[in-house]
Amino acid sequence: ETGVTQSPTHLIKTRGQQVTLRCSSQSGHNTVSWYQQALGQGPQFIFQYYREEENGRGNFPPRFSGLQFPNYSSELNVNALELDDSALYLCASSEQNTGELFFGEGSRLTVL
Amino acid sequence: DQQVKQNSPSLSVQEGRISILNCDYTNSMFDYFLWYKKYPAEGPTFLISISSIKDKNEDGRFTVFLNKSAKHLSLHIVPSQPGDSAVYFCAASGRIDYKLSFGAGTTVTVRA
Numbered sequence: 001e002t003g004v005t006q007s008p009t010h011l012i013k014t015r016g017q018q019v020t021l022r023c024s025s026q027s028g029h030n031t032v033s034w035y036q037q038a039l040g041q042g043p044q045f046i047f048q049y050y051r052e053e054e055n056g057r058g059n060f061p062p063r064f065s066g067l068q069f070p071n072y073s074s075e076l077n078v079n080a081l082e083l084d085d086s087a088l089y090l091c092a093s094s095e096q097n098t099g100e101l102f103f104g105e106g107s108r109l110t111v112l
Numbered sequence: 113d114q115q116v117k118q119n120s121p122s123l124s125v126q127e128g129r130i131s132i133l134n135c136d137y138t139n140s141m142f143d144y145f146l147w148y149k150k151y152p153a154e155g156p157t158f159l160i161s162i163s164s165i166k167d168k169n170e171d172g173r174f175t176v177f178l179n180k181s182a183k184h185l186s187l188h189i190v191p192s193q194p195g196d197s198a199v200y201f202c203a204a205s206g207r208i209d210y211k212l213s214f215g216a217g218t219t220v221t222v223r224a
Contacts, residue, residue, distance in 0.1 A: 004155070033211065042116070042201050042214030043156070056211050090155055099144050099210045103155030 004104035006091050012110045013081050021076040021107045023091030031055070031096050032074040034066060037088040037106070049074055050096055078109075086111045115139045116204050118215035126223050131189040133218050135202030138183065142204040146212070147176060147187050150199045159200070160187070192222045 005024045013019050025032050031050045035043035045058035049068035063079040072093070078085055088108050092101035117136045125131045133147075143164035148156035162169040162176045162185070169176050175188045189196055202215040 035214075040216065042118075042203075042216045043212075045211045045213070048211055058211065092155075094210070099146060099161060099205055099212065100158050101212065103148075103157070105153065105155045 004091055004093050004102050006089075006104035006107050008107060009105065010108045010110075012112060014112050015081055015083060017081050017111075018077065018079045019081060019109060021078075021089050021091075021109070023074045023076070023093075023104060025072045025074065025091075025093030026102050029093035029095055029102070030072050031094045032068055032072065033092045033094070033101060034074070034076045035090040035092065036060075037090055038084075039087070043090055046076070081111045083111050085109060114216075115142075115213045116202055116215040118202055118218050120218050121216070122219045122221070124221045124223060125192050127194060128191045131187075131192045131196065131220055131222070133187040133189075133200050133202070133220070135185050135187075135215055136183060137185075137204050137213075139204070139206075139213070140183070141206045142213075143207050144205050144210075145176070145178060145185050146203045146205075147174075148201045148203060148214075150201065150217070156201055189220075192220075194222050194224060196220060197222045 033048040034046040037043045047057040048055045052068045065077045068074045088106040090106045092103045146161040147159040150156040178185045199217045201217045203212040
């Protein structure tokens with residue numbers, strides 16, 4: 001059974017640039033959630049995708065967008081990067097309507 | 113608006129003793145609660161959960177207690193082992209909405 005994998009693991013961008021983060025969900029899971037974890041804080045919910053549709057969104061601006069593909073993998077896109085976007089971005093997969101999320105190792109984004 | 117709070121950023125305990133981690137929440141719509149454990153450079157991993165219809169759930173060395181009237185839950189680890197040294201996150205969600213709200217985490221250090 002393959003777990004949740006994310007890429008890239010680390011990346012550095014400059015303010016105003018755009019970034020795409022990728023996530024492969026665990027086998028058998030049809031729901032993907034994205035979280036942002038700033039330094040010293042807990043993960044903050046960005047949005048969730050179920051069967052390629054957005055299924056809920058946290059308090060993040062529209063420049064945070066996502067996609068889910070037919071194989072349930074997912075992308076997180078952030079446009080017009082700001083310094084405060086520097087964080088660990090965590091992807092988690094699950095079966096629908098279960099609270100037990102399986103997290104990847106995260107993508108560490110640094111915005112300069 | 114932090115709906116889940118872990119007021120102790122760190123906890124140090126001797127091997128073999130009990131570790132008690134506390135968590136408070138403000139949203140009365142929460143009725144599903146989880147604890148996640150995170151090692152450095154890894155994603156959070158699910159530890160134990162409890163639904164609001166229970167006040168206790170046990171899994172091996174880990175027990176979670178829920179006090180709905182006080183909006184408080186706690187995680188007990190008995191006995192504590194060196195491998196338990198990690199960051200522990202408390203998380204909560206509503207019954208239908210499985211988007212988790214996380215606390216800021218408590219770093220547990222188990223001393224030999």
